[in-house]
Amino acid sequence: MKVIYTYTDEAPALATHSFLPVIEAFAGKTGVDVETRDISLAARILAQFPDQLTEQQRVPDSLAELGELAKTPEANIIKLPNISASIPQLKAAIKELQSAGYAIPDYPENPQTDDERAARAAYDSVKGSAVNPVLREGNSDRRAPASVKKFARAHPHSMGKWSPESASHVTTMDDGDFRHSETSVTLADAAELRIEHTAADGTVTVLKPSLPVLAGEIVDAAVLSKNALDAFLAEQIADAKAKGVLFSVHLKATMMKVSDPIIFGHAVKAYFSDVFAEYGDDLASVGADAADGLASVLTALEKLPAEKRSAIEAAINSAYQSGPSLAMVDSDRGITNLHVPSDVIIDASMPAAIRSSGQMWNAGNQQQDAKFVIPDSSYAALYAETVDFCREHGAFDPTTMGTTPNVGLMAQKAEEYGSHDKTFEIAAAGTVRVVNTADGSTLLEHDVEAGDIWRACQTKDAPIRNWVELAVSRARATGSPAVFWLDETRGHDAEVLKKVREYLAEQDTDGLTIEILPVGEATRYTLARAKAGEDTISVTGNVLRDYLTDLFPIMELGTSAKMLSIVPLMNGGGLFETGAGGSAPKHVQQLVKENHLRWDSLGEFLALAVSLEFLADKDDNPGAAVLGKALDDATGTLLENGQSPSRRVGELDNRGSHFYLALYWAQALAAQTENADLAKVFAPLAERLAADEDKIVGELSGVQGHPVELGGYYYVDKAKTDEIMRPSPTLNAAISEF
Known part of the structure; x- marks a missing residue:
């Protein structure tokens, strides 16, 4: 098994230029192969147009490759935050690539020709959340690691004071x-559906000709007026x-x-x-x-x-x-x-x-x-x-509040985030139907007006069963209550609840607290427990998974980037996500202006440690297990010593944080007693990095305070970026010679 480390966008990609050489050097000593795959927005765009590029310009479709890998037991993917591109971002990336000599087409606003329609389809396939549905062949287990939670309580972040008179x-x-128009149905048998619009004059327009569904799959439809x-x-x-x-x-x-x-x-x-x-x-x-x-x-x-x-x-x-x-x-x-x-x-x-x-x-x-x-x-x-x-x-107190881990239903494009290709802005008044192609029967139907937004989405049976099993497993492992955030009065949730109750009955839940509450009640229940210092597992669908795993970590830890995000893939592999990238653009702006990158790679550290432990178990590689445990120890030392990146130019930034992580990781490996041979291998590196600490930190801080040029925003010049993100000759020599 290999570790596949994804190359993405913006600040996480910049950090990869600094951290990846350390990963490769350390992992290599335990026989662990580390490979990268570029799933950045720019690479995803270029992969769509091989026929319009020179041989040297072509890039592989790494996302498609990883999507297939995610369906196998051999998957061990570390996924960093990537751009979920809006139309303005997509257009900006296209323009940047064109200016760099890539002969890709413009984004067609109103495609008229076959070529324009093909280009629009290609671009639509990479915009928005194009990456996550492909890789997430499992449900989400997201939580604050104990060491991170302990640090947040000992070193609380700032929280604004709330006024009882607030008008917000x-x-x-x-x-x-x-929400109010949603209807839902569970298919007893596999079928092929189609979505069609019938105008007031009887004209039928097929919106989606083929929608295959599996037995037991839930299909929803809703319209926003x-x-x-x-x-x-x-x-x-x-x-x-x-x-x-x-x-x-x-x-x-x-x-x-x-x-x-x-x-x-x-x-x-x-x-x-x-x-x-x-x-x-x-x-x-x-x-x-x-x-x-x-x-x-x-x-x-x-x-x-x-x-x-x-x-x-x-x-x-x-x-x-x-x-x-x-x-x-x-x-x-x-x-x-x-x-x-x-x-x-x-x-x-x-x-x-x-x-x-x-x-x-x-x-x-x-x-x-x-x-x-x-x-x-x-x-x-x-x-x-x-x-x-x-x-x-009043505001929550990070020193005392409980934690709210999440078990999220997201496998196989579950729920609303799987609705993109089934969402339509309606052109004319009439009716939209979901029809069973085999017999012409109407499963779901809505009256619509011109300009309404109609959508359908799917949730397969197997991910729901796996989700319930994962929730019960986490409840048993932690002893915390598990709350399913489901509303009986909502069409989709009512169908999901039928399955949840059936699959819960198959689980051993003796001694566990399992609740089923609608969103408002679940929120109040969880907030009250968090205020009292009590932990609660939120068990949610795909959208709430996103919302909760930002809301609670930002209150608990100050950022969602410090969460551990594990996706046990349904076919036996593992996907390890490294946190949120919402602030990444601002970090890039500061780097370009001041050569200071404040991106915190803590999420990468946490994900890599779990990935190594996963590989060790799969491959029976005890050295990889020691490597992962030592990385956890090093991460704890880094936090305790306050060596996460600072926001201020001239102080420790992402690159300096990576140096200290490497130092503490080497020291932890040299000091451990489980693998004497490995300790001997890492002892000289630990001594060398410690001896050169002042020199390395000086070299890393000395370059700050001046503008730098990355050669691009969406598609950086990688050689230039290597120079910018690895500015310490002393550290570079220590790692490369090791």
């Missing part, structure tokens, strides 16, 4: 959304203005890559309603698309005549004056909550606001109470209850 609040739709959405947004904008709070929209435009950008576009149009009412045709004529955000609209204005452009800019400024204040992503640069759909991702933005007194930043660079607008109500109760709880009970 969550608002969501009470009708006309996905355009008219209900627009009315809701208009009401919330007026209410934010009346209450004097910031207006902010919180969506998942990267993962829900079809539906949420459309919803985001409605929010942009709602806030700037007068602008689009008067100048909509002008904006459309230059390709301005509200779904890409206000920044895209402003860029498109450059194509209009000066007089028209000035008039629209004046109308936009007028909307700012007459509407509620907008929450800001970057106050100094004037970047609002509505500028870029991928800038405000709900599972990152909401925990950050909750940690910061329930407030967001305004245009004056001051924190202010906010209206958190979450249009679809499926999971909004999580954040609504948390905001209300903090208002009543």
